[in-house]
Amino acid sequence: MSAAIEKRFKAQLQQMLEPKRWLIGHSGGLDSQVLLHLANKTLPPDRLLVLHVNHHLQQSADSWAAFSANQAKQLGLKHISLDAFPESCSEDAARRARYEAFKSIMTNGDCLLLGHHGDDQVETLLFRLLRGAGLKGLSGIPKNRDLESGMLYRPLLGMLRQELEAYAEQHGLQWIDDPSNQSDRYDRNFLRLNVLPVLEKRWPGFRQRGLATAEQLGASQRLLAEYLDRDLSALIGSLGELQLTQMAGFSEERQHHLLRRWVELGSGLLLNQPQLLEIQKTLIDARADAQPQLRLGGLVIRRYQQALYLTERQTGEPLNLSELSPGEHKLGDGYLLVEPSEVGLKTLDGICLERRKSGERCRPVGRGGSCTVKKLLQEAGIPPWLKAHWPLLKSGDEVVAVPGICVCENWDTKSGGFNVSWHSFALSRTRSFGIL
Template sequence: MKDLQSYFNQKLKSRADRVTRWVIGLSGGLDSVVLLHLAARSLPAGQLLVVNIDHQLQPQSAHWSDFCGRLAGSLNLPFVSHKVVVAAGASLEQAARQARYQVFEELLQPGDCLLLAHHLDDQAETMLFRLLRGTGVRGLAGMPDSRMLGQAELYRPLLSITRQGLQDWARAEQLQWIDDPSNADLSYDRNYLRHKVLPLLQARWPGFSRRWSDTAGYLREAEQLHTDLAEIDLQQVRTGAGLDCSALMALSAPRRANLLRYWCLKAGQSIGERHIQSVVKLIAAADDRQPVVQLGDLQLRRYRGTLVLQPQQTTIEWGNRPLTEPGEQTAQGRLEVVGGADHAGLKSLTGVTLRNRYDGDRCKPVGRGGSCSLKKLFQEHNIPAWQRSSWPVCVVGDEIVALPGICICEGWQSDKKGSGFTLKWLPTALSARGDSDTL
């Protein structure tokens, strides 16, 4: 592309006022080297940071990082390089991408814009790869030209430029870059598509990459419509932080699936067709069952007609630890202990310890007029069964004196207003129930 610099400058113009720092992802390959030179010629050096990620997958990777550092230095630009350890797995490409983006996300600050050098041929390759692997509208929409990454924006200003266009410009400018030998390894799916499949498509249908790019735009519009519809349905189906099972099942199957994908994605977890069918079975299960659909580190459960999404539950072992101010913070929840309560609370923390519930546990809640099983108290306060094993039980010796967020027991309440301790147990959950706010 003859006037690539003007094109690049125009693409960044709309962001110039709101970006305080431009972060350039530099691998040393053709695409990122072109991106770096374009940025260096149009953006203030004081607002630029060049970042290299060394995946340590090739013996020469340290030399490539050195090349990137020298290139940034020749342009008088600040440079940092980060080494990452790529987790072994079924897809080395995916693991490398995850490691790379994790570094970017940790590095970026509010007001930053990360520039990456993906181009038109990358977009076609991505769409074909996802189509072969199996995906929906969101996946077929390819790479967006911009999105949020952590606290900052990720932007791909060259997404409409072909690789040939970048190469022609680089040669005209007499630029130097690195050719990674792994890019020729056909054992990688993307390389096979790039070197074997896409050239055949290009030979038969010249310019297909640009038409696919247009199609990606149409699919992004369709995905936005799906999102808008899901938000409308969410307002009708949501109950508290969960979804009303009856209202969810009243939706048509496509709308139900669309809403579930949207709801789970907002929690950071994608959901496929197999999981959606499992959710339908979960909702239809008998009332006395407690089925679970596992979604990575999250779990979908049904409780009293509500579908809830929460972190995977593990039981806290309280181990008779002392109850102290300001309380306890665990992965499963937070125990708040606040002195000087505005209403009657636990009269003292002296000698009070925390333990897990036992089968047959009973206590005497203030104002109850007798003893009551903990099981009944949990039921009355709508505590889901999977949270009960981790609920802290406050005891002095063998006597239960309080159940945080539920009750204070007879003889252990403070004598006057403002003299006791308010206890509150707040389970960690994305959606399950409101915070417990009773004594």
């Protein structure tokens, strides 16, 4: 049993590109203890970092953090305890706080390993079925996904809890049993304690078949996503907008699938049926000359000139930038990307970023005269809510470039300069669309 699990664990990790660091999410429970033990046997210790999140929800929370730190110390591994303060004691609130804590420590190229196992997957499948989930939801817990600037991976997802218990007992591992896991007032606990044992007794092997079903549904979901992404590549404009005119000839079902996929790729939000119908009613079915918008949590979906735009709700005033340098500059409502280029702005010396106000004029290269910045943005089809604070590059009072639109006369070069582009949150989300 032990050798087989270690072999399966290694095989899972061999499917991945080698990360810069391996981060081990360690609660001290059975699954995380087995994960820690396997990782210590398999991965280079100098690239392992053990992370424990203290939610401060249980009286024993501090002792669990101490247990985790001691386990890492016994193995000679680095350990960090992260404090999290969920907004409530619900499972969802704790989960959100936990992932925010993980993201706070992750850097580019990290891989976070978590100990979710096969029983968790079967629970999720049944839980979502009872809630009326679609194909995406019934695909269960994903084996891997992007997280912040790194990757999240669950190498134990194909192993059942009884296998992990046998492994832990064989190696004399100790673990913490969270008393809240025995309370069936939580929906998942109710399924785990009262439903799954009955199903397994009536249909032996139920868990293995549940795992196989989740894998099959996941494969179907990935195939559907491939087809949808192919369609979206022809439906998404240069600003990341979803063109409604081109979708008009599709069936309603296909349109709804494309809309769901567009929102998922751009924000990570999975639309439910009521949200989808609200978008249809409020945005798509609105009169042709309307510019409606719909708030969904921290997002705003807007319609403008027969296209939908996915934006973030703005908080605070957009920022200026007094000095420019190569790289990505985050500015509150978006980011400015400055990259070396053969053709572009000839210098960054003395150049600052200021927000458009009104009345600014410039002389774009190749235009043959002066024009207002407002006219340039109109010609580029920039939506009104983005035009209001579009960034301008200036030297003193002179506009030298409009990022993403033009470079001005006497400031351009064809022998080595800088390309400067602006990505508002509406535009920066297009980076999530690998299809573009």
